[in-house]
Amino acid sequence: MPYTYKHPRPSLTVDCVVFGLTGSSLNVLLIQRANPPFKDQWAIPGGFVDMDEALDDAARRELQEETGIKNLFIEQLYTFGGVNRDPRGRVVSVAYMALVRQEDCQPKHADDAADADWFPVGSLPKLGFDHQEILKMAHDRIRSKVQYQPIGFELLPRKFPLRDLQRLYEIILNREIDKRNFRKKMLNMDVLEELDEFEQNVSHRAARMYRFNRRKYQQRLKEGFHFEI
Known part of the structure; x- marks a missing residue:
C-alpha cells in the first residue's frame, strides 16, 4: 500500500x-x-x-x-x-x-x-x-x-590545428594566450597525437592537424599527471 x-x-x-x-x-x-x-x-x-x-x-x-x-x-x-x-x-x-x-x-x-x-x-x-x-x-x-580537465576537446572537431585549440581557450577564458608558451605546454603534456594531415581549403598556410588521445590521457592520470592550462 x-x-x-x-x-x-x-x-x-x-x-x-x-x-x-x-x-x-x-x-x-x-x-x-x-x-x-x-x-x-x-x-x-x-x-x-x-x-x-x-x-x-x-x-x-x-x-x-x-x-x-x-x-x-x-x-x-x-x-x-x-x-x-x-x-x-x-x-x-x-x-x-x-x-x-x-x-x-x-x-x-x-x-x-x-x-x-x-x-x-x-x-x-x-x-x-x-x-x-x-x-x-x-x-x-x-x-x-577547462583549466584543469581536458573538457575543451569536446567542443572541437576530432581533428584540429593547434591554432583552433588555442582560440578555444582564449574564447572560454576571455583573454589572450601567448602562442609559443601555449603550444609548448600542450605538446609537452603528451596527450595530443600529431597526424600526417594538414588543413584543407584554407587561404593561409595549411597547419598540421592533431587529435586528443583520450587513452593516453587516462594512462597518464594513473601515473600522477595533472592537466593544467
Whole structure:
C-alpha cells in the first residue's frame, strides 16, 4: 500500500545547459517556450521528472523532446531550489551541463518548444524562470574546469590545428594566450597525437592537424599527471 505523506511536496524538474563553440564565440542552446509561464521567452531546455524516471534519464529525454538532440554526455551542475523560482508553484530543479561539437548538433524544436537555437553566451535574450542564474553558474563552471580537465576537446572537431585549440581557450577564458608558451605546454603534456594531415581549403598556410588521445590521457592520470592550462 503506497505511503501517504502528510506534508506538501515540491515538484522536480531538470534543466540542461548545452554549450557549443563557433569560430569566435562560446554558445548555449536555448528553446523558445510555446506555453505559459514565460510563453515566447527563451529558456534552457528542460521539464518535469516523471515519477518512474531517474534524473539523468529525465534530462536526456527532455533535451531530445525539446531540441531533437540525443546521446549527449551530461553531468550534474547544481540544484536550484529558490522558493519563488517558478510561478506554477514550489519547484526544485536539478541542472545539468553538456559540451558538444556544435556542427554535429542541429537543434529541431519539438514538444512544448516553439523554437530552438544557439546564442552567444555574451549576447543572450531575456530568459524565463531563474535560467540566467543557472546559465551563469554553468558558464563559471566551464571556465574553471577547462583549466584543469581536458573538457575543451569536446567542443572541437576530432581533428584540429593547434591554432583552433588555442582560440578555444582564449574564447572560454576571455583573454589572450601567448602562442609559443601555449603550444609548448600542450605538446609537452603528451596527450595530443600529431597526424600526417594538414588543413584543407584554407587561404593561409595549411597547419598540421592533431587529435586528443583520450587513452593516453587516462594512462597518464594513473601515473600522477595533472592537466593544467
